[in-house]
Amino acid sequence: MKFDKSLIATLREDPKEAETKNHRLLLRGGFIRQVASGIHTYLPLGWRILLRISNIIREEMDRIDGQELLMPAISPKELWEESGRWQEYGEDMFRLKDRKDREYCLCPTHEEIVADTARHKIRSYRDLPQIWYQIQTKFRDEPRPRSGVLRSRQFIMKDSYSLDCDQAGLDKSFNLHKQAYEKIFKRCGLDFVIVDASSGLMGTGESKEFMALVAGGEDELVICQQCDYRANIQVAEGKGLSASFADIPLEQIATPEKRTVREVTEFLNVPAQNLVKSLFFTAVKKDPILILIRGDYEVNEDKVARLIGHGYEPASAEEIKSVFGAEPGYIGPAGMGKLKIYADDLLLDAQGMITGGNRDGYHVRGLNLGRDVRVTEYADLRKVRSGDRCLKCGGKMTIESALELGHIFKLGTKYSISLGANFLDEKGISKPIIMGSYGIGLERIMACACEQKSDDRGAVWPISIAPFDIHLTILNPNEDIVKNTSADVIRLLTKAGFSVIIDDRDVSAGIKFNDADLIGIPIRVTVGPKGIKNNQLDIHIRETGETHSATQSELVAKCIEMRELLYRRING
RNA sequence: CGGGGCGUGGCGCAGUGGUUUAGCGCGCAUGGUUCGGGACCAUGAGGUCGUGGGUUCAAAUCCCACCGCCCCGACCA
Secondary structure, three states: OEOOOOOOOOOOOOOOOOOOHHHHHHHHOOOEEEEEOOEEEEOHHHHHHHHHHHHHHHHHHHHOOOEEOOOOOEEEHHHHHHHOHHHHOHHHOEEEEOOOOOEEEEOOOOHHHHHHHHHHHOOEHHHOOEEEEEEEEEEOOOOOOEOOOOEOOEEEEEEEEEEEOOHHHHHHHHHHHHHHHHHHHHHOOOOEEEEEOOOOOOOOOOEEEEEEEOOOOOEEEEEEOOOOOEEEOOOOOOEOOOOOOOOOOOEEEEOOOOOOHHHHHHHHOOOHHHEEEEEEEEEOOEEEEEEEEEOOOOEOHHHHHHHHOOOOEEOOHHHHHHHHOOOOOOOOOOOOOOOEEEEEHHHOOOOOEEEEEEEOOEEEEEEOHHHHOOOOEEEOOEOOOOOOEOOOOOOEEEEEEEEEEEEEEEEEOHHHHHHOOEEEOOOOOEEEOEEEEEEEEHHHHHHHHHHHHOEOOEOOOOOOOOOOOEEEEEOOOOOHHHHHHHHHHHHHHHHOOOOEEEEOOOOOHHHHHHHHHHHOOOEEEEEOHHHHHOOOEEEEEOOOOOEEEEOOOOHHHHHHHHHHHHHHHHHO
């Protein structure tokens, strides 16, 4: 492909809407173009990357006997009503009507369509297991699209679905996917970890996330420095450090204008673990609840949701005032026996604690949870902190920022039951199909490669997903000798099977080199009058910055060698 | 949805009531000199100043409403 005839528009300056590294690079290099918030055109360079990623995914999915199909991007309301998700999905779902006023959605995911297909096509245990997958556009009206292509409203996902007779079959399909995913991300040249994850509203089964460690990721991971425990902070558990204080009688203490943990600890000169934070949550049509957490920890709302159900939100100041008779910052559990009170298990047997006095400007000292509070249930409700100890090995755990690349989970029968996707087993008994669901965000792989592999000059694409193998830079393209040599070089490289982008624009060398660095093709070959005089062509490796020279007759062999070297660095 | 910021040629920005033709850099077009890490000269094209309303003799500039985009938070199968 010729550079000057292609739809490549590199930008010399950073577009102002881009703040994260991947977003800046993808825009500046002319890989993507934003059309609306969270909606992009994938320009030729970006699309070639996505195609290469798709191919890797296809190869690995086919290897585990996945069958590629394509489901519609649009589907009728009725299917979603059967599963209950027409309601559940709420505003995140794009909805539309046809001319006859029939309602549809733009699919945010495809479990319903899969279950619908299965109920029509799967009859017997003899038809199972199945793995169906597609690479397709998804639509989610995210409340806040961000970071370019990382969280967008229209994006490409490889989603697959396993159908099995029983739990053992599901386990097998799940493990096949886990292995396939490891290969996929490795082949794409990414650094990633596999962590325990929350399955959210999708189901209650086991769930793993494939996470890329990148600065400024949307997720936080808890990683044990000693053993292999890795978990999303949403589900991570750790051994908290216990703290004990002298058991003294309950007494009120004046703490004027001291509301936050920090203010109170500084004012009273006590450590944060001497405090009990009281968090009041309300929900529509449910009893309000009080959560107690030690002062040095934060509440993990995912854990709360799993314990008491979804829908709870922090209460408003007015609600707090009316129930506790005090402003936020001064509320506490003492004397609130009529409320349901859930306490973090680090507070079990806690005594001598300080907490809100349910009176403006006052806290109480000497709180003994067993004596003064009627706790409904103790449970792990805290967010793991850096430095907490691992439950498995006691090692120190740290918290890292990460980006979700893929998510696999065991769905079970949620959709097969609600949509009636059943099969007859060996005994002729009708049973619901056991499903699994597995996703990979294609753009996220592209963006993540930018985050992990680029440098201050531009992108550095892993050879496996680069839009081209070779960037051919032709200097002084109007000189006859250069014209002739470059024509020969193009013929040689193309014949050898390389994909080549040819930059023979009549602009200065610096512009071409800078554009090449920005676009990030792994191998750059330079043809110019100086080199030709010495019978030399330059081969420059984008990743390492090393430059080799080769004669025209050595060129292809040298490029093949470099390409293999780059592949080996990825695949080991 | 809460908080903050921004909308001016393709891109990045300046201009915050009054030199009647709205600037600058980059890019773009034409001609010429250059040519191994973002060259130079000359000429030129390109703008409903986000949209609508209002104030005023006069609005890119002041007021109101709306729209769009970005960031933080909430939310996120």
